[in-house]
Amino acid sequence: MKLTSKAAIATLAALTLAACGNNNQTANAPAANSDAAQTSTAANALETKFATIGTGGASGPYNIIGTSLSEIYAQQFGVNSKTQTTGASVENLNLLNQKKLEMAFVMNDALSDAVNGVGSFQQKVDNVQTMATLYPNYVQIATSSKKGISTIDDLRGKRVAVGAQGSGVESSARALLNAIGITYNDITPDYLGFAEAADGLKTGKLDAAFFTSGLPNSSLMELQQGFDLQLVAIPADKATAISNTNNIFVGETIPSGTYGNDMDISTVAVLNSLVVRSDLSENDVYNLTKSFFDNLSTLQTAHQAANGITIENAQQGLIVDLHPGAKKYYDEVAGK
Numbered sequence: 001m002k003l004t005s006k007a008a009i010a011t012l013a014a015l016t017l018a019a020c021g022n023n024n025q026t027a028n029a030p031a032a033n034s035d036a037a038q039t040s041t042a043a044n045a046l047e048t049k050f051a052t053i054g055t056g057g058a059s060g061p062y063n064i065i066g067t068s069l070s071e072i073y074a075q076q077f078g079v080n081s082k083t084q085t086t087g088a089s090v091e092n093l094n095l096l097n098q099k100k101l102e103m104a105f106v107m108n109d110a111l112s113d114a115v116n117g118v119g120s121f122q123q124k125v126d127n128v129q130t131m132a133t134l135y136p137n138y139v140q141i142a143t144s145s146k147k148g149i150s151t152i153d154d155l156r157g158k159r160v161a162v163g164a165q166g167s168g169v170e171s172s173a174r175a176l177l178n179a180i181g182i183t184y185n186d187i188t189p190d191y192l193g194f195a196e197a198a199d200g201l202k203t204g205k206l207d208a209a210f211f212t213s214g215l216p217n218s219s220l221m222e223l224q225q226g227f228d229l230q231l232v233a234i235p236a237d238k239a240t241a242i243s244n245t246n247n248i249f250v251g252e253t254i255p256s257g258t259y260g261n262d263m264d265i266s267t268v269a270v271l272n273s274l275v276v277r278s279d280l281s282e283n284d285v286y287n288l289t290k291s292f293f294d295n296l297s298t299l300q301t302a303h304q305a306a307n308g309i310t311i312e313n314a315q316q317g318l319i320v321d322l323h324p325g326a327k328k329y330y331d332e333v334a335g336k
Contacts, residue, residue: 046284051081054092054104056167057193058085061214061305062105062272068302072295073288089168090120096277097125103288107137107168107212108271109175109248111319119171129278129323131289133316135308136269137168138215138252139176141232142201142223143208152180152234159188161197161209169212172270176234176249179242194219202227212270214305216258224259231259236266243268247317271317278323285325293329 051073056062066083073081084101086092089110095101097114106114113119115128143149149158155177162184163169170191177183192200192209198219200206211217223229231254234242239251252269256262274292276285292299293311300306315322315330322330 046077046079046287047281048102048284049079050102051077051079051288052101052103053081053083054086054095054101055083056086056088056092056105059218060088061303062088064303065299065306066105068299069292069295072291072298076291077287087164087166090114090166090171093121093125093128093275096275097127099127099277099279101277102280103131103274103276105134106273106275107172108273108317108319109172110168111273111275112248113171115320119174120166127278128275128320129326130318130320131274131276131285131323131326132292132309132314133318134272134274135214135305136250136252136271137172137212138254138269139172139234139267140211140213140215140217140220140254141208141234141267142197142211142220143230143232144201144204145228145230147207147230149208149230149232152176152182152232152238154232155208156182156186158207159190159205161190161192161200161206163191163210163212164193165191167193168270169210172212172248173210175246176242176268179246179249180238198223208232214308215254220259229259231261231265231267233265234267239266239268248319250317273319275320276323276326280323280325282323282325282328285323286328287325289326289329293333 051070053066053070055066063083063085070081070083073079086095089106092101092104092106093110093114096104114121114125117124141152149155162173174184190200190206194211194217197206197209197211201209201223211220220229236251243249243251248270249268252267254265254267256264296309311333
């Protein structure tokens with residue numbers, strides 16, 4: 001799966017913001033400016049009066065794409081649609097299960113843990129189904145060239161920022177390290193978000209940090225200025241072995257030039273999903289899914305990570321079943 005081209009990264013890097021992040025505040029959605037978004041009519045009215053979308057940190061693509069989507073829903077369906085900025089995947093799934101959200105952006109590793117009741121989830125989350133598979137989050141492990149860390153195996157004995165507590169970044173970092181035989185007992189883990197991790201690398205308090213996100217990551221873009229940034233590789237043979245044994249991960253490459261790196265960096269990625277509560281009606285989720293793809297160009301304008309979203313890939317790598325309303329839409333599109 002290669003969803004990010006070198007040209008796209010070079011063109012859009014300066015405009016990109018960070019991926020899923022830390023806790024912030026709730027943002028209300030104004031009216032959308034989209035050709036496809038129209039005033040609510042009886043034909044497309046929703047049964048639900050709310051369409052609250054769980055996202056992530058205020059500057060990340062979850063929140064930016066989600067805010068644009070909530071604006072579309074508010075205008076098109078006349079519902080109370082807003083985004084809730086959160087600690088991202090784990091918190092979103094818990095809020096969804098508590099019926100405090102109708103929809104949420106999540107990483108597939110956290111979604112897998114949620115439905116199995118493992119990791120950060122003491123009980124299974126069962127009120128969740130998939131609306132669409134989205135874009136990949138690339139595992140980007142950053143260090144200083146002075147630290148002598150070139151591959152993921154070199155993290156043993158190091159102080160490593162593994163992501164904020166309750167984030168998909170931390171969940172995927174733990175799963176990835178375990179997949180290659182490294183536990184948190186073999187490193188000194190720090191639970192830090194992107195901004196704090198970047199500061200820790202600058203000051204030398206950290207040896208390495210996980211920045212799992214779409215490409216490029218804005219915190220790494222900023223860190224690159226005046227810092228001897230080096231990306232830590234996951235060798236291609238390890239990446240292949242990991243993806244063959246754990247369907248959460250797919251082998252990927254961080255293209256040369258993304259952060260001034262003069263060669264491609266082998267790594268893995270975790271897919272993102274947009275999920276909904278299972279108890280939403282088939283008609284509602286059909287309309288929400290159709291509107292999402294009808295307005296995809298607007299979402300892509302909001303954040304370049306959405307360029308990795310396609311209707312062709314929307315049913316790939318499913319961790320939980322499609323909601324019947326989403327399936328109805330995809331079957332309808334396939335039949336045209």
